[in-house]
């Protein structure tokens with residue numbers, strides 16, 4: 194069995210007048226993330242981790258933020274396409290572990306729904322999907338609630 198590791202990181206700015214999408218689900222909050230797509234920062238970090246593990250460049254290389262096709266796109270579509278890209282090299286997800294950095298909203302209540310959603314999109318068992326959250330103790334841009342960042346690590350496997 195061939196096993197490879199990958200890492201992803203992403204940041205999006207919090208603004209008024211946008212929906213907050215994280216881990217494929219919509220969360221009620223007074224601010225949302227700004228981006229060319231729905232700006233689901235967690236999914237973007239996961240896509241980059243998967244692409245990095247397969248040595249297939251990064252999310253912006255496959256899905257440019259200048260393309261009308263990706264304007265306001267649901268990031269779950271990008272994740273599905275990313276899974277197809279790694280499958281073209283014979284890989285599927287082993288497991289993933291991610292951390293969302295956000296002062297607010299509280300992420301913990303939403304983790305079960307995010308896990309169910311990502312497991313469905315990535316065609317894997319929920320036990321292979323770990324999602325965690327932390328504040329940055331009011332420090333930095335996440336602490337000032339100017340943005341949300343996400344880190345993701347994945348293992349991909351080829352039988």
Ligand SMILES: Nc1ccn([C@@H]2O[C@H](COP(=O)(O)O)[C@@H](O)[C@H]2O)c(=O)n1
Nearest residue numbers: 295296297298299300301326327328329
């Ligand atoms: N947006 C967040 C941030 C944190 N959590 C949960 O709270 C715990 C404590 O956070 P600290 O930053 O003070 O360490 C953290 O371990 C998470 O369980 C959260 O749900 N949403």
Ligand SMILES: C[C@@]1(CO)OP(=O)(O)OP(=O)(O)OC[C@H]1O
Nearest residue numbers: 228229230237253256257258263
């Ligand atoms: C997802 C894409 C494509 O819509 O755009 P954004 O939503 O701006 O997100 P980002 O993480 O900056 O980069 C990848 C993009 O090309």
